[in-house]
Amino acid sequence: MLFLETLIGGLLAGTMYSLVAIGFVLIYKASGVFNFAQGSILLFSALLFVTLHEAGVPFVVAILLTILALVLLAILIEKLVLRPLTNRSPMTLFMATLGLSYAIEGIAQGVMGATVHELDLGIDDVPIFIGDLLVSQFDLVAAVTAVILVTVLALLFNQTRIGISLRAVADDTRAALSIGINLNHIWQIVWAVAGMTGLVAGILWGARQGVQFSLSLVVLKALPVLIIGGFTSIGGAIAGGLIVGASENLAEAYIGPAIGGGITGWFAYFLALAFLFIRPAGLFGERAIERV
Amino acid sequence: MSAIANPYAESVELLRVDDIEVIYDSAVLAVSGVSLTVPKGAIIALLGANGAGKSTTLKAISGLVRADRAEVSSGSIHFQGQMSTHTPPHVLVQQGIVHVLEGRHVFAHLTVEENLRSGGFVRRPSRQSLQAGLERIYTWFPRLKEKRKVQAGYTSGGEQQMVAIGRALMTNPSMVLLDEPSMGLAPLIVQEIFEIVSQLNEKEGVSFLLAEQNIPVALKHAHYGYVLETGKIVLSGTAQELLQNTALQDAYLGKKQ
Numbered sequence: 001m002l003f004l005e006t007l008i009g010g011l012l013a014g015t016m017y018s019l020v021a022i023g024f025v026l027i028y029k030a031s032g033v034f035n036f037a038q039g040s041i042l043l044f045s046a047l048l049f050v051t052l053h054e055a056g057v058p059f060v061v062a063i064l065l066t067i068l069a070l071v072l073l074a075i076l077i078e079k080l081v082l083r084p085l086t087n088r089s090p091m092t093l094f095m096a097t098l099g100l101s102y103a104i105e106g107i108a109q110g111v112m113g114a115t116v117h118e119l120d121l122g123i124d125d126v127p128i129f130i131g132d133l134l135v136s137q138f139d140l141v142a143a144v145t146a147v148i149l150v151t152v153l154a155l156l157f158n159q160t161r162i163g164i165s166l167r168a169v170a171d172d173t174r175a176a177l178s179i180g181i182n183l184n185h186i187w188q189i190v191w192a193v194a195g196m197t198g199l200v201a202g203i204l205w206g207a208r209q210g211v212q213f214s215l216s217l218v219v220l221k222a223l224p225v226l227i228i229g230g231f232t233s234i235g236g237a238i239a240g241g242l243i244v245g246a247s248e249n250l251a252e253a254y255i256g257p258a259i260g261g262g263i264t265g266w267f268a269y270f271l272a273l274a275f276l277f278i279r280p281a282g283l284f285g286e287r288a289i290e291r292v
Numbered sequence: 293m294s295a296i297a298n299p300y301a302e303s304v305e306l307l308r309v310d311d312i313e314v315i316y317d318s319a320v321l322a323v324s325g326v327s328l329t330v331p332k333g334a335i336i337a338l339l340g341a342n343g344a345g346k347s348t349t350l351k352a353i354s355g356l357v358r359a360d361r362a363e364v365s366s367g368s369i370h371f372q373g374q375m376s377t378h379t380p381p382h383v384l385v386q387q388g389i390v391h392v393l394e395g396r397h398v399f400a401h402l403t404v405e406e407n408l409r410s411g412g413f414v415r416r417p418s419r420q421s422l423q424a425g426l427e428r429i430y431t432w433f434p435r436l437k438e439k440r441k442v443q444a445g446y447t448s449g450g451e452q453q454m455v456a457i458g459r460a461l462m463t464n465p466s467m468v469l470l471d472e473p474s475m476g477l478a479p480l481i482v483q484e485i486f487e488i489v490s491q492l493n494e495k496e497g498v499s500f501l502l503a504e505q506n507i508p509v510a511l512k513h514a515h516y517g518y519v520l521e522t523g524k525i526v527l528s529g530t531a532q533e534l535l536q537n538t539a540l541q542d543a544y545l546g547k548k549q
Contacts (some may be wrong), residue, residue, distance in 0.1 A: 087358075087359065087360075087361050161409075161413050164402065164406050164409060164410050164413075165410060165413060167399070167401065167402055167406075168399045168402060168406075168407075168410045170401075171399040171400055171401050171402060172397050172398075172399055172400070173359070174356065174359055174393060174397060175393060175397035175398070175399060175456075176399075176410075177356055177359055177381045177382070178354065178356060178381065178385075178390065178391045178392070178393055178397070178460075179385060179390065179410060179411045179413075179414065179459055179460065179462075179463055180381070180382045180384075180385025180386060180390070180411075180413075180414030180463055181382065181410070181413070181414070182380075182382040183382075
């Protein structure tokens, strides 16, 4: 019973990691960039939302305004950073996102303050019984939210013209250009959508541990998730998040007592390192289809 | 240069390339002094060996050079009478130029049908008109209809070439730049594809500028041809003239001692 509860608790917490990782995968697929700024965008969106909410703006309106801000941010990033750096090496782009992350963080905290904001979503973080199992209510809500978000993304990618265009760009940028897909437009959309997954993740994380600077550090937790799941697959990001969540919870419960606890801090990285030795492309790294 | 004038010079000029020069990475000169015209409704062949500058010329016309860190550094390109030298690729596609890249470049993880649909998006068509466009492509390439649900990466080379051409046709082009359609394909498939190109030209009036190394096949279907050698046009003429021209054999195979 303890095992099951620990496992479920871990899986549910893992969905939050998945949410963060999905934002990375979207941008990586569309532009080949590991977007270091994803964490700052997450912080920016959560901070903006909570600031608006504290100022008395209703929940839904605050969400919509934040989404609007994320769209504007995506357009600015595309115009000011990505477009001038088109065709540069991935390392150059990575460094640009590193700079971007400090800029966004600095501006966000400069304007909205660096204090810790409480964020109450009205969900009690008390465990409830499902059958005989004790499950965190908050984790459950987070998991359901993640499932909804992933479903919406899946529909977007598979059913809509924008989705097909996004996948086309991810598959072959030149060919996408050759049939008139506007790459700049696609980048703006991808960054905005990645920002929105960041917003969802930011609100959930923020509600749990307060909206503050350390939110941007979830980037570092997303890294092992991506290494395990693969950088190019949303399914991989989900699986990676679940694996990290479940395994660190289990490790804490079963190995923790033997070595004095504190395992959750580093277990994900240990796992990622093991994966790098065994399966460097990650579990679901998209295999190139090769046939001539 | 052949002294005989382009027999299509009388007809409406769709594309004119004037003395262009393309430079890669601001340093490497790929083509220089290339001039050519494509009359409305013609199939024009751009012939030459590997590295002669055929692909670069096509990319200059479609605007895709910039995706390769290159630029048209001098000369001009006009499409339908309008200056188009520095027009972005997606605008050129809207205006009616579409480029089928060398090596086909299908979207491997998308299904055949998704590949085709993606070509239609640029026109912002209604659902019905997109569907009608698909049916038109399936009429031209019935084989693709059978494979519509298959990921394009898992279809044969010939089918991928058909996907690439079909996807390009979905943009409703008035001119198709077709780069090395015969590459790596069995002779029968090459014939089939060129047959379709000829028919598209005759029945729907689509103009083609096609780069080819396979001179006999290209000249069998083209009306007029240009021969490129190390980045320059060295010869041009009607398909008939070029077929009889020994200099072409020299340009392509190297001069006989």
